[in-house]
Amino acid sequence: MVNKTIQRKSNFKNWFEKEGSAYTFLSGYALMFIVFIVVPVLVAILLSFTLFDTIQFPKFIGLKNYVTLLTQDDIFMKYVLPNTIQFAVIVGPGGYILSFMLAWMLAQLPKLPRTIMALILYSPSMTSGVAMSVVWLTFFSGDQNGYLNSLLLNYSIIQEPIQWLQSPQYLMTIMIVVTLWSSMGVGFLAMLAGILEVNPEMYEAGSLDGINNRFQEIIYITIPSMRPQMLFGAVMAIVGTFQAGAIGVTLSGTNPTPQYAGQLIVNHIEDYGFLRYEMGYAAAVSVVLLLMVLLFARVANKLFSSNN
């Protein structure tokens, strides 16, 4: 018995001498990662199977939240899901392709103009939403003092000022434009760096192999040689797209947005979680959102994984 304890102790000591320092170095990050990422995701999954109003202890109700979400939540099916898909498909791949094309064109320029223009294109993404809301609220302001209204009135394109941010038919378009404007973020910089790193001999070899225009060069040389950066950029684009979901509420100033026109899945979560206190249901919507992100990322992975 005593022997065994000693044995175990020296095992632990051995292990600690070998691997302990690695875990010590990891511990700070790991602790924060577990507390603020792993546990919240697990709690969201657990809560999604319960009825929880923040006052009483969560009550297990099985898949009922998901069933309600899929069969009875008219707002989710009629507005939130289509809006989210529309927004995600345009802003995600749209912003991503735009980022790549801009990065590729920038790579054709000498260093100084390239750096200046990269800075200009990147800068909108530096300050997400908060500082920029002043600009957009003034630009799209609903009275005749709004810049867009004033401009259009001046050229007699419209006769009456339009309530841009309050009208269901314009809100989504404005959200998409504003988000695209700020979509050249970290992924864009990664792709620019990736394009610049492609070994020039590859292009030389390509031209010997019969590649004779820039488009073929992009498809057959540039993109395959920078798959890892393409994938990183794609993941950043996906995350950025879903993370940007609060923009509709910021612009219109209300949750729910006017006639649910700009209602995205993150606003739906907030609506149920913090306005109606149906935390269990909101958690189920969160889980659906996380699954959507994973699904998109899987597609990106299929496209750019270095295994094929």
Place this chain on the structure above:
Amino acid sequence: MMKLFKPRRHSGIHYSGINPKGYHPSQLKFYVLLLPLAIIMLLPMVFIFSHAFKPPDELFAYPPRFFVTNPTFKNFIDLFSKMSGSGIPVSRYLFNSIVITAVTIGASIIVSSTAAYALSKKRFKLKTALFAINTVALMFVPIAVTIPRFLIIDKLGLMNTFWVHILPALAMPVGLFLIKQFIDGIPDEVVEAARIDGASDLMVYWRIILPMIKPAIATIAILTFQATWNNADTSSLFINDESLKTFAFYLTTLTSTTSGNTVAGQGIAAAASLITFLPNLIIFIFLQSQVMSTMSHSGLK
């Protein structure tokens, strides 16, 4: 030192317009496409500058004018002489933001770089698995788990504390990922050699790794800065005590539709926007070459 590990580009190769050394007429078409776009992208930012210096009559002029004609500091003076609705001077919000951002950046650099060193250069059983988990977490969308985070922060007693601004920001998968990839570029031999000379892990990390990964550190500093300085959600969700809230939060109270329409409010909001935006820009201008060199290691395999 870094130049050792970065293969220099062959300069003798003439084909391919990528990364040219100077101007060439073939670049003209790219300028034609990029310049107008860059100008359009720039307009909202020029507007922030211009708007913040407008006197009241220009702020509400009809037709509205884009550029300021008689610039004045009045909006900034108004901003700082004003108390928020609950009697907190605006400088207090700014002070909170500066302290919170500085502490978060420092803590984030230490926490991410130590973990990245372990994941890149140490040998242990769970190494690959842990890095894979972090890579999956790159896809993590914090906004999706606001509610569980709220419950956890409440349970941990972090509600209404200074720490709630800092701790969640330290779990930044992108940061760890970028530093780890960058450290991978340092040959193992460098670390081994120091080991043989009797250096401890802490010495290797401090004397060898840290000085070599300055670009990655700069990148993490910027990403953390952006995440913290512009963060208004933490203040509105987890803080009740007005004296612990941030400047970004104060800005959202100015632009919310209920209070933002007053004549005085517009000018103050414009000044506050500029103060929020400007540090982002300045820091990035200073550190952009470091960021670019980190980004060339950013590939996700």
